[in-house]
Amino acid sequence: MTGVWLLAAIAAGGWVFGLPRRWLLAVLALAWVGIVLSHLAGIGLFGGSARGWLVAGGLAALILAYRAGLSWLRARALPVDQAASPPPAVSDAELDRYARHLVLREIGGPGQMRLRDARVLVVGAGGLGSPVCLYLAAAGVGRITVADDDTVSLSNLQRQVIFRSDQQGQGKAQAATAAMRALNPHVQATPLPRRIAADDVELVAEHDLVLDGTDSFAAREAINRACVAAGVPLIAGAIAQWEGQVTIYDPARGGPCLACLFPTAPAPGLAPPCAEAGVIGPLPGVVGSLMAMEAVKHLTGAGQGLRGRMLIFDGLYGESRMIGTARRPDCPVCGSGLEGGASAP
Incomplete structure (x- = not known):
């Protein structure tokens, strides 16, 4: 499980040194790519298997995509007008x-x-x-x-x-x-x-x-x-x-x-x-x-x-x-076709 400890150490270091979240994710992604490539090359340095690391990476990508989608929806939501007074509550x-x-x-x-x-x-x-x-x-x-x-x-x-x-x-x-x-x-x-x-x-x-x-x-x-x-x-x-x-x-x-x-x-x-x-x-x-x-x-x-x-x-x-009572089509006030007259829906 050396690969897991490597990723954990990268995450902990990024948190300690205040690395921006975007940069930290990029470093973790590069480390994950290196681990997968090492397994594909037949080097068992980081433990596990290429399939396992691919599945783990796919799950992580789904979670990140879900969070990004939520952030996008929040950004597109209409902002609340703070200046508008809310309707008075019922006393x-x-x-x-x-x-x-x-x-x-x-x-x-x-x-x-x-x-x-x-x-x-x-x-x-x-x-x-x-x-x-x-x-x-x-x-x-x-x-x-x-x-x-x-x-x-x-x-x-x-x-x-x-x-x-x-x-x-x-x-x-x-x-x-x-x-x-x-x-x-x-x-x-x-x-x-x-x-x-x-x-x-x-x-x-x-x-x-x-x-x-x-x-x-x-x-x-x-x-x-x-x-x-x-x-x-x-x-x-x-x-x-x-x-x-x-x-x-x-x-x-x-x-x-x-x-x-x-x-x-x-x-x-x-x-x-x-x-x-x-x-x-x-x-x-x-x-x-x-x-x-x-x-x-x-x-x-x-x-x-x-x-x-x-x-x-x-x-x-x-x-x-x-x-x-019924409406008259020839009504002089509301009859259809008259200027200013209302028409039935």
Whole structure:
């Protein structure tokens, strides 16, 4: 085993004298070649056999090649951006707050993280927007923008449960976001005290989902156009007297848009606002809660959403029914071939 001792002595000497690893490997390789050649020449000076030394050399080469491959892969791996801040860890308070979501099989930890990363635009902080804002904030939706140019009045308080009597005269967007932050300090609620117009495409595109709780056809039509142009899903609710409806307009993913179902505005007097026709106080809570439910489902991927369906609720008789909806190829807003219109996948 003289050859083994020779290689061990070379390795030990290289380590003691601080010989660079590359040089040490080269010296060991030369010694191994000399040992193999001596055996092939019939000189048994180093012990063993040529076959044994060849096998040992092959194993050593495989190990070195494996280590070199690992080093090459590490060198090609994308470096970690040390300057970028890692996502904040979930705190114990958040784990406790969202515990009922975390144990749901359809949501769990991954779904709750998707809620935390979501960006949602709520248009209208009135009867429908009140439960929407409260439930989205309570659910832990990370960033919520509330757009409304109205102010709180005494007549709102019969159904708009996010406001208080001492907030009369305050902007609804500001008052609603303050209530959301008080409910859940882990969410970012931003007021936008103005209406959403059809040309607010860039604003809408900054969000993952839009919820429309406005109370006029003109406002709904403008929001629908902006969402279609931006390719962002729109959860829309509407109420009147004792009845309400909820659906998802999403032509970018094969569903209809508002104009597919309602291509023209209703005739004057046919769909009067709540101020004229009246509305039972709890109805916006029921429909707004359904809108929030659909938003949580959409953002987490749970269950079946209302794309291609409309849920109609009748509070007077305690009934609900589901009707199918379909996209119209000749729709003036989302029809195929129109400039700015979304196309089905």
